[in-house]
Amino acid sequence: MTSDAAPLAAPEPDILRYAAFATDPGGGNPAGVVLDASGLSADRMLAIAAEVGYSETAFLIPDTSGDAGGAYTVRYFSPLAEVPFCGHATVASAVALADRNGPGRYVFATQAGEVPIEVDKGADGVLHATLTSVEPHVEEVGEADVAEALALLGWSADDLDAALPPRIGYAGARHLVLAAATRDRLARLEYDFDGLAAYMTARDLTTIQLVWRESEHLFHVRDPFPVGGVVEDPATGAAAAAFGAYLRERGAVTVPATLTLHQGEDLGRPGVLTVELREGDTRIRVSGTAVPIP
Incomplete structure (x- = not known):
């Protein structure tokens, strides 16, 4: 039947x-x-x-x-x-x-x-x-690619911190690291959404990791995420891991080191990410809390 x-x-x-x-x-x-x-x-x-x-x-x-x-x-x-x-x-x-x-x-x-x-x-x-991240790596990025990214963000070369040059960091996903010379530059984020999404898609980038260094181990960060349909990601663990790999590769911190990244402040959603770099282990550890949303 x-x-x-x-x-x-x-x-x-x-x-x-x-x-x-x-x-x-x-x-x-x-x-x-x-x-x-x-x-x-x-x-x-x-x-x-x-x-x-x-x-x-x-x-x-x-x-x-x-x-x-x-x-x-x-x-x-x-x-x-x-x-x-x-x-x-x-x-x-x-x-x-x-x-x-x-x-x-x-x-x-x-x-x-x-x-x-x-x-x-x-x-x-x-x-x-x-x-604990997968094995990270850092790549050079060409001047033309940097110039195009800056134009799409509405930044100029003078807005960058020369001590932290542009690179692509990877610790599970690819992120273009751009360091702002001032906190004010980081605070002002208006960009070509569709243009940056196309730029990132063509280069397999997940976010743009925008950073400003307040002190040796303290950073403020923002992450445009147009490829995900989001103007800005409020707290980005994968980018934090990639940034940790970038700092190690650049010799910008002395390892072992524990870094504090503040993100989301400019969105009204403040968050704190802790990034740990250990001696003898190139993988990056990223820590944080999480709470249920009612």
């Missing part, structure tokens, strides 16, 4: 919302988190990310083989496209897991490679997550 009944629709996933690199839901960078995305197609993930509307949503698929507790395959989607790695959504996801399972160690298998994350509870009772 046959049945004309329509097949049952797949259940809607539970979508969590966390603010990463902040202790206030109104700060940091919001991320969507789906802790069990088993059975979701890439098209459905992209549609969910677009519905959520944050710069990224992370989709976790638990590894059910053997004794692989704490292991997940993770995919990251902006409202417009999939990205290979996202730091703030990784921190948000790890804290979301720890909220349910307690502090511990997780391993995320991403398109960029394997990313371990440690979650612990600080003396303040707040959960802190530390991700």
Whole structure:
């Protein structure tokens, strides 16, 4: 006997919302988190990310083989496209897991490679997550490419800090690092959205990492993200890791070093990212808190 009944629709996933690199839901960078995305197609993930509307949503698929507790395959989607790695959504996801399972160690298998994350509870009772990047590298960038990027941003060569020359940093995704000579220059961000998106797409860039150095270990940063359909990312863990690799490669800090990056202040969503460079290990560690968004 046959049945004309329509097949049952797949259940809607539970979508969590966390603010990463902040202790206030109104700060940091919001991320969507789906802790069990088993059975979701890439098209459905992209549609969910677009519905959520944050710069990224992370989709976790638990590894059910053997004794692989704490292991997940993770995919990251902006409202417009999939990205290979996202730091703030990784921190948000790890804290979301720890909220349910307690502090511990997780391993995320991403398109960029394997990313371990440690979650612990600080003396303040707040959960802190530390991700260890994939192996980073830094690339030269041509003068013509720099000039085009500056024109699209509305910057001039005189707006740059000569001590921190432009480079492309990678620690899971590619970011063009441009250092502003003054805090005022960093604070004024108006750019050609479509033009910069096309420029970045042609060069496989995820964000532009705009930085201003306040002191040896303290930086202020901003990240235009037009390729993700977002004018600016409020707190960007992947770019922070790439920037740490850049500073190490340039010899701009003495290793070991712990750096503090303030981001989101100019958006009214302040967040703090901690970047650790260790001796004998070229991988970069990025730490921060995350809290649920009601």
